[in-house]
Amino acid sequence: MTTIYTSTRGGQQHVTASQAILQGLATDGGLFVPEHFPQVNLDFEQLKGQSYQEIALLIMKAFYSDFSEAELKACIKAAYDDKFDTDVIAPVKKVGTEYYLELFHGPTLAFKDMALSILPYLMTTAAKKNQSTNELVILTATSGDTGKAAMEGFADVENTKIIVFYPKEGVSKIQEQQMRTQKGDNTFVVAVEGNFDDAQTRVKEMFNDLALRQTLASHQKQFSSANSINIGRLIPQVVYYVYAYAQLIHQQELTNGQTLDVSVPTGNFGNILAAYYAKKLGVPIGKLICASNQNNVLTDFFTSGTYDRNREFYVTSSPSMDILISSNLERLLYEVSGQNTDTTSYLMEELTTKGSYELEVALREGLSDFLVAYATDEQTQLAIKQVFDREGYVIDPHTAVAKHALDQMTQLSDPALIVSTASPYKFPESVVRAFDEVKHVENEFGWVTALYEETKLTVPPAVKTLFESPILHDRTIPVDEMLPCVKEILNINE
Ligand SMILES: *Cc1c(COP(=O)(O)O)cnc(C)c1O
Numbered sequence: 001m002t003t004i005y006t007s008t009r010g011g012q013q014h015v016t017a018s019q020a021i022l023q024g025l026a027t028d029g030g031l032f033v034p035e036h037f038p039q040v041n042l043d044f045e046q047l048k049g050q051s052y053q054e055i056a057l058l059i060m061k062a063f064y065s066d067f068s069e070a071e072l073k074a075c076i077k078a079a080y081d082d083k084f085d086t087d088v089i090a091p092v093k094k095v096g097t098e099y100y101l102e103l104f105h106g107p108t109l110a111f112k113d114m115a116l117s118i119l120p121y122l123m124t125t126a127a128k129k130n131q132s133t134n135e136l137v138i139l140t141a142t143s144g145d146t147g148k149a150a151m152e153g154f155a156d157v158e159n160t161k162i163i164v165f166y167p168k169e170g171v172s173k174i175q176e177q178q179m180r181t182q183k184g185d186n187t188f189v190v191a192v193e194g195n196f197d198d199a200q201t202r203v204k205e206m207f208n209d210l211a212l213r214q215t216l217a218s219h220q221k222q223f224s225s226a227n228s229i230n231i232g233r234l235i236p237q238v239v240y241y242v243y244a245y246a247q248l249i250h251q252q253e254l255t256n257g258q259t260l261d262v263s264v265p266t267g268n269f270g271n272i273l274a275a276y277y278a279k280k281l282g283v284p285i286g287k288l289i290c291a292s293n294q295n296n297v298l299t300d301f302f303t304s305g306t307y308d309r310n311r312e313f314y315v316t317s318s319p320s321m322d323i324l325i326s327s328n329l330e331r332l333l334y335e336v337s338g339q340n341t342d343t344t345s346y347l348m349e350e351l352t353t354k355g356s357y358e359l360e361v362a363l364r365e366g367l368s369d370f371l372v373a374y375a376t377d378e379q380t381q382l383a384i385k386q387v388f389d390r391e392g393y394v395i396d397p398h399t400a401v402a403k404h405a406l407d408q409m410t411q412l413s414d415p416a417l418i419v420s421t422a423s424p425y426k427f428p429e430s431v432v433r434a435f436d437e438v439k440h441v442e443n444e445f446g447w448v449t450a451l452y453e454e455t456k457l458t459v460p461p462a463v464k465t466l467f468e469s470p471i472l473h474d475r476t477i478p479v480d481e482m483l484p485c486v487k488e489i490l491n492i493n494e
Contacts, residue, residue, distance in 0.1 A: 001039070002065045005032040005231065008334040009348065010341030017064040018126035021119075021232035022136070024225030025207045030344070031330050032231045038062040042242065042282045044257075048250040052089040053080050055246065056118075056239045059281075063235045064122070071125050079118035083107045085460070090114065090240045092247045092417070095393045098406070099253065100420045101244045104396075108178060109423040109460060110320065111271065112149035114240060115233040120153045120160070122232045123224060127159075134222040137490060138162040139206060141199035141227065143267060144171035145320045145422070147189065148178045150226035155184030162226070163188045163489055165199045168476055171319055172427050173444045174466065181469035188489050189473035192482065195313050197325050200227070202482045212483075219492050228270030229327050237274035238281070244417060245283050254415060261416045263289035263406040265398040266298060267321035269328035271419060272370075276332065279369070286414050289371045291405030293318045296374035298326060303372060305364045307347075308356035317377045317430040318397040320422070325351070333359070336366025371412075373405035380404060384434035394455045396422040397430045424451060425463045443467075 005020040006013045011028025013035070020032040040062045047055060056076045057069070064072065080089050084105045093100045106113025123136060138160060140150050147164035154162040166179060168191040179189045192199050206212060207223055216222055228234060241262070248254040262285055264272040272290055279285040292299050294314040301307040309324040316322055330348060336359075337343035343363075350357035359367075375383065383400040387393055395403060399420040406416055424431045428447035432439055435454050441447055445467045452459055477485055487493050 003038045003063055004035045006035045007031070008033055008330050008341060009345040016066040017231065018066050018129045021064075021122050021126045021230060022130060022132065022222075022224055024223065024227075024230045025204070028345075029204070029208050029348070030341075031229050031328070033331055033334055034063065037280055038065070040281050044246055044249050047242065047246040050246065052239070052243050053077065055243045056080065056236065059239045059242060060235060063231075063238075066129070067125065071129075075118055075121035075125060078121050083117065084113075090243055092244050092251070093393070094251075094253065095387070095391045099248065099415065099417045100393070100395070100399070101240065101417055102420045103240060104420065104423040104426070106149070107152050107462060108145065108149045109426045109462060110145040110149065111419075111421040112145045113152070115228075115236040116146070116149040116153045116226060118236050119150070119226060119230070119232050120157050124157060124160070126232075132222070134217070134220050136160045136224050137216065137221050138226045139203055139223050139486065140164050140225065141196060141203040142166045143196040143320045143322055144175040146227060148175065148182070151179070151182045151184065151187045151189070154226070155182065155187055157186070161186045161188070161490070163190070163486060165190050165192050165203065165482060167191075167195045167199060168193055170195055170315055170322055172429070174426055174428070174463070175319070177444070177466050180471045180473045181466065182472060189475075190482075190485055191476040192479055193476065194479040196323055197309075197313070198479045199482070200325065200327070202479060203227075206483060206486060215492055216490070219490070221490060221492075227327070228268050234270060234274055234277070234328070237271060238277045241275050241278035241283055241285065242281070245285075248415075248417075257284055259284050259286040259414045261285070261287040261289065261409075261412055261414050262419060263291055263402040263416060264419045265318065265321060265402040265421055266290050266292055267323040267326065269298070269326040269332070271421070273328045273331055275419075276369070287371050287409070287412060288369050289373070289402070289405050289409060291402040292372070292374040293321050293380070293401050294374065294376055295322050295324055297324050298329070299372045299374045301329075302367055302370050305359045305361065306356060307351065307359075309351070310355045317380055317427070318401050320398055321401065336363050371409055373408040375401045375404035381430070381434040383407070384431055388435070388455065394424045394431065394457050395420060396424045396427050398422050423460060424455070424457060425460055
């Protein structure tokens with residue numbers, strides 16, 4: 001069975017997986033989705049004994065069916081190696097009566113590594129398969145974690161360039177330091193005077209700019225995307241839900257077939273959509289808890305059926321979720337509308353022109369697998385403190401949002417998996433503040449030391465050396481200069 005992709009908006013069809021990965025976004029601005037959802041035989045009695053890499057191969061074979069098994073094996077082997085600090089890649093930990101799926105054991109300490117460590121290999125393999133000799137220009141807007149993880153993956157990869165835009169005031173100090181010290185001759189990092197949505201909107205505009213695409217083509221270049229709109233990022237995220245379920249059976253925490261609820265700290269809706277895809281594939285997932293921070297546009301959407309981005313934007317202690325336009329929701333709208341591209345296009349058009357849309361009542365039924373809740377910064381802090389005081393387990397603010405949301409769901413009785421998306425050392429100030437409101441430190445690294453003193457949690461080596469590394473990028477521009485900036489970097493000022 002081959003899996004063929006189509007745009008959620010209907011304007012581009014019959015695209016192979018490798019073409020979809022290369023292209024990133026469909027030409028009509030839609031996202032690529034499988035025309036027919038693939039079927040995978042998920043025999044958990046067998047899967048429970050398999051490695052992360054073996055399960056990755058099973059899932060990717062189904063979704064990326066125009067790649068050969070040898071090609072996928074090579075990509076998986078190169079991606080999931082000792083750049084992760086644990087052989088199991090994604091450990092499942094039992095904490096009290098709940099389980100945490102730790103997705104932060106990669107090089108940049110956040111879950112983006114799970115997909116971005118493999119995306120460069122998938123993309124360069126896809127380029128070869130399609131006889132494309134163009135230089136791939138990865139254009140990315142980041143709320144803090146994607147940018148670093150993508151650069152780490154693409155640094156010095158031949159025939160690629162990566163340009164990352166991040167909101168100047170919207171990322172943590174550690175995230176900013178990680179990006180500004182990025183090595184690699186082909187990496188470019190630019191701070192933008194605006195928020196993530198401003199940056200993401202401009203990036204999408206550049207993708208959809210036909211004239212710009214033609215100019216690039218005449219210079220033997222083409223854009224691609226490392227954002228979670230790329231199907232090359234989404235599918236690797238499905239893998240860890242299959243793996244987590246298999247591990248819970250292996251650890252005899254679940255019986256085969258038993259329902260598991262999952263709580264996911266959500267921003268662009270990529271991670272939780274991967275959980276939804278895993279459920280569609282047959283993983284016995286029950287409820288999908290969509291956890292938001294104060295930017296609770298999704299909480300309102302699932303509650304009322306109206307998506308409205310016309311609201312105040314908050315900078316919170318979980319900055320990777322400070323998003324008002326959750327791009328991957330488009331893929332869910334496509335599903336709940338019965339794969340109706342007209343409905344999906346219409347809703348997305350409303351979002352662009354009015355900043356809001358309303359889902360028909362009949363279609364809201366399709367959202368019933370999702371439960372929603374959000375956490376304020378204060379509630380986030382409280383969750384960090386309570387989990388540590390009760391269980392001695394340290395969680396970062398994003399994970400704490402998911403924990404808080406789960407705690408609101410008192411009607412649920414199945415075992416629950418909390419998706420843990422970042423190392424506490426990526427956001428040490430917020431975590432320390434949860435224990436000690438008035439703590440004062442000398443410099444940024446002081447928060448790392450303070451967190452160690454509070455918790456005795458081992459400091460990851462990547463954090464230790466971070467503040468000794470030289471700053472290699474320090475450019476800040478207004479939002480309106482993003483396009484000229486890209487042209488300048490690519491030397492296409494015709
Ligand atoms: C990106 C990110 C999220 C949000 O994930 P989405 O797939 O965008 O919903 C949550 N937590 C952390 C730490 C992240 O980096």
